[in-house]
Amino acid sequence: MLKVVSYNDVSRVRRDPVDAQTLTHAAKIVEAVRDEGDAALSRFATNFGDLEAGAPLVISKEECESAFAQLSVEDQGLLTRTAERIRVFANAQRRTISAMTMEIPGGEAGHDVSPMEVAGCYAPGGRFPLPSSVLMTAVTARVAGVQTVWVASPKPTQITKAAAFVAGADALLAVGGAQAIAALAYGTESVPACDAIVGPGNRWVTAAKQLVAGRVAIDMLAGPSELLVLADDSADAVTVAADLLAQAEHDPDASVVLVSTSSELIDATNTELAAQLETLPTHETAREALKNSYSVHVRSIAHGIELANRVAPEHLEVMTRDAGKVARQLRHYGGLFIGHHSAEVLGDYGAGPNHVLPTGGTARSTGGLSVATFLRMRTWMRIDNPEAAQGLVEDAITLARHEGLEAHARSAERRK
Ligand SMILES: NC(=O)c1ccc[n+]([C@@H]2O[C@H](COP(=O)([O-])OP(=O)(O)OC[C@H]3O[C@@H](n4cnc5c(N)ncnc54)[C@H](O)[C@@H]3O)[C@@H](O)[C@H]2O)c1
Ligand SMILES: N[C@H](CO)Cc1c[nH]c[nH+]1
Numbered sequence: 001m002l003k004v005v006s007y008n009d010v011s012r013v014r015r016d017p018v019d020a021q022t023l024t025h026a027a028k029i030v031e032a033v034r035d036e037g038d039a040a041l042s043r044f045a046t047n048f049g050d051l052e053a054g055a056p057l058v059i060s061k062e063e064c065e066s067a068f069a070q071l072s073v074e075d076q077g078l079l080t081r082t083a084e085r086i087r088v089f090a091n092a093q094r095r096t097i098s099a100m101t102m103e104i105p106g107g108e109a110g111h112d113v114s115p116m117e118v119a120g121c122y123a124p125g126g127r128f129p130l131p132s133s134v135l136m137t138a139v140t141a142r143v144a145g146v147q148t149v150w151v152a153s154p155k156p157t158q159i160t161k162a163a164a165f166v167a168g169a170d171a172l173l174a175v176g177g178a179q180a181i182a183a184l185a186y187g188t189e190s191v192p193a194c195d196a197i198v199g200p201g202n203r204w205v206t207a208a209k210q211l212v213a214g215r216v217a218i219d220m221l222a223g224p225s226e227l228l229v230l231a232d233d234s235a236d237a238v239t240v241a242a243d244l245l246a247q248a249e250h251d252p253d254a255s256v257v258l259v260s261t262s263s264e265l266i267d268a269t270n271t272e273l274a275a276q277l278e279t280l281p282t283h284e285t286a287r288e289a290l291k292n293s294y295s296v297h298v299r300s301i302a303h304g305i306e307l308a309n310r311v312a313p314e315h316l317e318v319m320t321r322d323a324g325k326v327a328r329q330l331r332h333y334g335g336l337f338i339g340h341h342s343a344e345v346l347g348d349y350g351a352g353p354n355h356v357l358p359t360g361g362t363a364r365s366t367g368g369l370s371v372a373t374f375l376r377m378r379t380w381m382r383i384d385n386p387e388a389a390q391g392l393v394e395d396a397i398t399l400a401r402h403e404g405l406e407a408h409a410r411s412a413e414r415r416k
């Protein structure tokens with residue numbers, strides 16, 4: 001069922017975070033929304049079947065509140081509890097990021113930490129509504145102190161709208177895809193231009209985020225879901241298969257990998273995948289995703305660790321004996337799930353850490369969404385004892401002349 005890839009060939013099956021064709025397609029959509037605003041936004045949303053012709057683009061905070069009010073008490077509690085777990089984790093993260101002041105020659109310098117003003121929080125809604133992603137993104141933005149928080153999600157269901165209310169969002173853009181990202185980046189008649197755009201999405205959403213990055217801050221490329229399970233013969237094939245399918249069902253573009261020292265476990269997992277797919281309502285998507293997926297039989301856990309570090313997956317589950325020791329040797333992943341009980345799906349639904357995580361090997365250079373995504377470290381300096389700063393002034397003059405920048409040298413000389 002999972003194709004077999006050899007240890008040496010793993011680098012060859014690595015995919016780019018976004019393919020060139022999708023980037024070209026997304027660029028056309030982004031440019032049209034940038035140039036035409038709401039007209040293009042509505043046109044793409046209707047053409048992709050996300051919005052009925054004439055339906056409003058924006059859902060107000062009051063409508064989101066009323067969606068929440070109409071939920072059952074149980075579902076209200078579910079959203080509130082999940083939001084609270086995400087909030088508590090994000091608040092703990094916020095406390096680790098602080099301002100700093102230190103002495104410099106003749107004065108002081110430091111940094112302060114301040115939130116961005118406007119955030120656009122994308123939550124997928126193409127195949128499945130993901131209220132959990134609304135909470136992950138918008139709650140975190142609010143904890144960071146962002147003033148204006150917009151959620152964008154196509155075909156928002158009642159629970160998606162209610163999640164936007166619970167997260168404290170100001171409004172919900174009922175549009176998805178590259179067109180939503182473009183609207184949040186450039187602003188339209190109905191949508192404010194954002195300073196940061198965050199959140200997961202499919203290949204078109206991810207391509208559009210890559211295209212607008214630089215103009216606005218983005219969290220990272222959080223594309224189609226990935227899971228790598230690193231297992232030895234202590235793992236249970238039924239559980240491994242269930243975990244692999246949980247990520248495979250997200251998108252035909254999703255990808256799952258099983259790396260194991262046990263060929264028996266790989267065989268048993270393949271048998272289980274086939275059996276579990278038989279009763280899985282999302283089996284069509286999952287079967288497609290399994291075509292992008294593979295297993296690798298490794299000689300030792302050390303080889304498995306090396307391989308996982310090469311893949312740098314979005315999610316990495318460690319299902320081995322002494323999982324804590326194995327985990328300490330893993331270097332590249334979006335989220336790490338240590339031991340047989342630490343199911344990846346518990347992270348999806350708000351154990352604490354954020355579920356918006358880097359894909360396509362980008363975990364080598366970035367972590368997942370956090371309060372830090374919405375914060376800026378702004379530096380400052382003040383010289384109030386010019387005599388004590390003369391060494392710095394002389395160095396600036398000399399270095400400026402090495403660089404051929406005479407105006408810099410003269411500016412520094414004014415401080416002698
Ligand atoms: N990495 C993460 O942190 C993370 C977290 C949650 C979900 N995800 C991923 O988010 C994705 C959700 O995907 P989805 O499709 O269900 O919802 P989505 O909201 O990301 O995308 C739906 C939008 O895609 C656009 N679209 C669809 N077909 C198109 C086409 N042919 N050309 C241009 N645009 C098109 C439409 O505008 C539609 O609104 C999945 O890949 C899932 O694995 C990732
Ligand atoms: N597994 C996804 C991240 O790849 C997050 C998610 C949301 N809902 C269910 N799962």
Ligand SMILES: [Zn+2]
Nearest residue numbers: 246247250348
């Ligand atoms: Zn998931």
